[in-house]
Amino acid sequence: MPEGPEIWRTADSLSYALNDKPITGLHFAFDTLKEFEAELKGKQVENVEARGKAILTFFEGDRVMYSHNQLYGKWMLRENGKQPDTNRKLRVAIHNKDHSAYLYSASQIEMLRPEEVPEHSYIKKLGPDVLHPDTSYEAILDQYRGEAFQNRKLTTLLLDQGFVSGIGNYLRSEIMFYAGVDPHNKLRDYSADEKEALASATVKLSRRSYETGGVTNDPSIVEALKREGAGRRDQRFFVYKRTDNRCHKCGAVIREEKTGGRKIYYCPDCQLEE
Known part of the structure; x- marks a missing residue:
């Protein structure tokens, strides 16, 4: 979808x-x-x-x-x-x-x-639309801080259109990676700084994807991959559908897991705590 x-x-x-x-x-x-x-x-x-x-x-x-x-x-x-x-x-x-x-x-x-x-x-029933011109970063941060969502698992919450509308499966994995958070926790388990990072990543990557036609990866990484002859599929994402490939930022091997019937993708070194 x-x-x-x-x-x-x-x-x-x-x-x-x-x-x-x-x-x-x-x-x-x-x-x-x-x-x-x-x-x-x-x-x-x-x-x-x-x-x-x-x-x-x-x-x-x-x-x-x-x-x-x-x-x-x-x-x-x-x-x-x-x-x-x-x-x-x-x-x-x-x-x-x-x-x-x-x-x-x-x-x-x-x-x-x-x-x-x-x-x-x-x-x-929709939450704030992250791409609507009237939606601010503060409105998205308020959702991450909202008491109504604190007992929800982050991987499930990010697909709930009543939380933030417009996010789907590829943005979910990309947002969690960009924010540098462990994807296995409930929202209440993240620090204030991590919630701010999640809100920032939600806005930044959603709008980047809109502007680029579906690319969430950093522009500098995309340009480097182009110079190496990589195709669009390899350039497009940080982690989504990149299982067993190397993380663009740290070189660790990207993992996948199934949660709620759908897969998430993450970097163990960038996102999981020691």
């Missing part, structure tokens, strides 16, 4: 293609949304934003489309009404004179009023 940086980049692409251009045609596959095809034709998309792992499309006329890709949903953009060559099932299509946006395979699509957005069953 895409994580916050990928969802925000998708929202940016949709905004570029759709914002402030009259809609020339719409298609909704679900019968419950058919009535909006005529209502919204000729109006404009005013904005597209991410909320956790969902996307909100704001239409002129106080309509907001909520969509969540789940595991298989995918937005695709094309010019001049061309349709992608895919076997996926089309759920939504939005056309203007320059571009067409197609949403395939998504199962959760709803039309809301703006005032209904904060009370949507998914959105109201």
Whole structure:
């Protein structure tokens, strides 16, 4: 499932293609949304934003489309009404004179009023979105300090969208590595300095991944690896999916463990206490 940086980049692409251009045609596959095809034709998309792992499309006329890709949903953009060559099932299509946006395979699509957005069953449970322009480092640090989360295991907590929204499996391992913390503890077991390091890593790596298209590794390390001829897969991460490879920072062998049905990756020398 895409994580916050990928969802925000998708929202940016949709905004570029759709914002402030009259809609020339719409298609909704679900019968419950058919009535909006005529209502919204000729109006404009005013904005597209991410909320956790969902996307909100704001239409002129106080309509907001909520969509969540789940595991298989995918937005695709094309010019001049061309349709992608895919076997996926089309759920939504939005056309203007320059571009067409197609949403395939998504199962959760709803039309809301703006005032209904904060009370949507998914959105109201979200923690602060680490990539939202209004989210500060202090807001993320407050989550790490919050009493409600102290008895939670860090590896589980980082995937809880009610804690900090937008974090998924690759960011989880990368954040713990960058903060230099042992991944096996509950939140209460970390010092104040470690919680500050976790908050800083959460913000820095999420935003770095957004800006780079999915790269969390330090730019200096990436450049060195490029000079050595390493491919993108080897350049991209500190530890995620680098089992049995050497840590870029200390040279120790990266380990993996399964927790809660999903793998975490860590460096024993950089993260585990003696």
